[in-house]
Amino acid sequence: MPLLEVNNLDVCFGLRSGAVKALRDVSFTLERGERLGVVGESGAGKSVLGFSIINLLSRPGHISSGSVHFEGKDLASLAPGELRSIRGNRISMIFQDPMMTLNPVLTIGVQMIECLLAHRRMSKADAKRVALKKLQQVQIPSPEKRLDQYPHELSGGMRQRIVIAIGLLLDPDLIIADEPTTALDVTIQAEIMDLMLNLCEQNNVALILITHDLGVVSQVTQRMLVMYAGRIIEQGPTKEVINDAQHPYTQGLMNALPQMAIPGQKLNQIKGSMPPLQDIPKGCSFNPRCEYVMDICHQALPPFTRSGNCQVACHMMAESAQDKLQLKEV
Amino acid sequence: MAEQNNSLVQISDLYKRFSISGDLLDQLQFKGGKLTRRKEYVHAINGVSLSVMKGEALCVVGESGCGKSTVARTVMGLLTPTAGQISYRGERIDNLSDKQMLPYRKKMQMIFQNPYASLNPRMTIMETLKEPIRFHNPSMAASEIRDKIAEVMLSVGVDPSWGERYSHEFSGGQRQRISIARALAVDPEFIVADEPISALDVSIQAQVLNLMMEAQEQRNLTYLFITHDLAVVEHFGTRVAVMYLGTLCELAPTKQLFSNPRHPYTQALMSAIPRLEDNRPDYIKLSGEVPTPVNLPTGCVFHGRCPHANERCRQEIPTLTLLDDGTQVACHGVEENRV
Known part of the structure; x- marks a missing residue:
């Protein structure tokens, strides 16, 4: 049984101007200890996906159809009490901005111990010992001192380490990290990513890494999803997707990276920008920006087609797969 | 020196510090039974010398808090330097009055950086673009404007028929195009x-990078480009200046800096870029954090x-030295051939 199974998930935000579908028909599975990257532009639905897994969506957002199964249990149908025992305990989440995640008026120690006592029956002294151990694991210098400090006394990189330490406190099976290094500098980002990778490998923790940085995804994850306008458009092993992208959008994204172009030459740009979720074009949502657009792209949603170990939602792939089938029959 | 003849903007020995000690009452404090006055400063730039050549794109990179934006703002005259000089085509401009500064x-x-904040939300795009043109060319006729x-x-690449719209009606990329249009409207150099x-x-x-490169070609522009993204620098920059904690550590032509970074900080910065090709990061780990x-x-x-x-590194401040290959680096180690 996979650790996490997401099936045909639809997430809807009911607004006065009408319902906005932030996620459409999202399905994927995650095995124990696997690291999955979710990439896409802002507004593609990456963060909503992270939130909806542990049902942190707040009104007017809600899961309108589909299911999220964690170790076989349907998270959407759990009672709030049961869900609380999973949140923070078995599945923990790391957010982008550590200053927003940490409570500014409580010391680091209080916040860590509170989290432990909420989920485990243990004495305060034991909880403190565990907190210290976790701070050591994330390589924070002089951890005893940190327990008595407030978040504002620490630097950005240090705060994000603390947030990671809190995420690891209860030895979760799954960590959802939503842009964990976007607010940090490159040298600190490299340290934090390396740290997360090692911790996940050592403790066999599964990771969902939500980011817009393809470089980070390629270094940390084993599989990746590419999202566009609320849908998954390509998924597969990270190396294959990055080295041999099939969907025109993924290709465009790779080619738009400055390191892919000859210095001084023009970058390969994707024309236009992502449509707002209120008015997504009919058929394939990428069709106004796609350079290979065909008639069928305006009419029907592209189905997922297998290509190697990847799955791609593009009519071009579907057609060439059909051609191959017909060839076989002849 | 050939360098000076060709330079458009010259920054020499620039210092900028900001007081963080508050007003007089905040500065006073009792220490050992005595009333003392204490002043504290953020030393944002400490002796930076740079010259921007005509037609080049000089990129300044560094981590947050290293003073790169302060350099940009001081060059533009948005901040007055604490010490040092800025010259434009050989004329000193940092000590001019507002009126003298006008040309x-x-x-x-x-x-x-942020096109959401830098465009006035209560002005249409037309008004936003009209303002600088009218201000700098008062004699221009309305039809010419x-x-x-x-x-x-x-x-x-913004449709002129959208001129009556307000900035909130545009996406982030379009807004940034509009701020570029505003900058280009007065035909700057x-x-x-x-x-x-x-x-x-x-x-x-x-899209935006391509636009900036096109504009540079067509109008023969010179850029001072502040960024933290090294991949962009490699693509866009003619020369790169690497800053750390308000000082310049290395200045080199882009190709050279990327193929052969000399300063230990530059080397660490390069190795920290997440790359698509290699599997695991093999970066130079820096211990500790950036000091305040x-x-x-x-x-x-x-x-x-x-x-x-x-x-020696702990005692003596290194100065920029020109190496044989044209790189300028401020490091005792490189000077002594041990790095």
Whole structure:
């Protein structure tokens, strides 16, 4: 049984101007200890996906159809009490901005111990010992001192380490990290990513890494999803997707990276920008920006087609797969 | 020196500090039974000398808090330097009055990081673009102004018929195009761009970068480009200046800097870029954190995190030295051939 199974998930935000579908028909599975990257532009639905897994969506957002199964249990149908025992305990989440995640008026120690006592029956002294151990694991210098400090006394990189330490406190099976290094500098980002990778490998923790940085995804994850306008458009092993992208959008994204172009030459740009979720074009949502657009792209949603170990939602792939089938029959 | 003849903007020995000690009452404190007055400063720039050549794109990179944006703002005259000089085509401009500065303002324009904040939400795009043109060319006829606006809007790929719209009606990429159009409207020679693409998505970043490169070709612009994204620098920059804690550690032509970084900090920065090709990061780990610019370390500002630091680095501040290959680097280790 996979650790996490997401099936045909639809997430809807009911607004006065009408319902906005932030996620459409999202399905994927995650095995124990696997690291999955979710990439896409802002507004593609990456963060909503992270939130909806542990049902942190707040009104007017809600899961309108589909299911999220964690170790076989349907998270959407759990009672709030049961869900609380999973949140923070078995599945923990790391957010982008550590200053927003940490409570500014409580010391680091209080916040860590509170989290432990909420989920485990243990004495305060034991909880403190565990907190210290976790701070050591994330390589924070002089951890005893940190327990008595407030978040504002620490630097950005240090705060994000603390947030990671809190995420690891209860030895979760799954960590959802939503842009964990976007607010940090490159040298600190490299340290934090390396740290997360090692911790996940050592403790066999599964990771969902939500980011817009393809470089980070390629270094940390084993599989990746590419999202566009609320849908998954390509998924597969990270190396294959990055080295041999099939969907025109993924290709465009790779080619738009400055390191892919000859210095001084023009970058390969994707024309236009992502449509707002209120008015997504009919058929394939990428069709106004796609350079290979065909008639069928305006009419029907592209189905997922297998290509190697990847799955791609593009009519071009579907057609060439059909051609191959017909060839076989002849 | 050939370098000086060709330079458009010259920054020499620039210092900028900001007081963080508050007003007089905040500065007073009792210490050992005595009333003392204490002043504290953030030392944002500490002796930076740079010259921007005509027609080049000089990129300034560094981590947050290293003073790169302060350099940009001081060059533009938005901040007055604490010490040092800034000259434009050989004329000193940092000590001019607002009125004397006016002709230079027309030649130097700035593009800001956040297009959501740098466009006035209560002005239509037409008004936003009209303002600088009218201000700098008071004698221009209304029809000429209209033609000029249409021309710059077309050149940045924004439909002139959208002129009556407000900035909130545009996406982030379009807004950044409009701020570029505003900068280009007065036909400047020199543009300072402070992180112009870091608030944008990857596919939009490429569009804006291409636009800036096109404008440079067509109008023979000179850029001072502030960024933290090294991949962009490699693509866009003619020369790169690497800053750390308010000082310049390395200045080199782009190709050279990327193929052969000399300063230990540059080397660490290069190795930290997430790349698509290799599997696991094999980066140079820096110990510790960036010190605060309030209490600067003695000697080389990087010595606390540098794997090659020795006693001399802790005592003596290194100066930029020109190496044989044209790279300028401020490091005792490189000078002594041990790095």
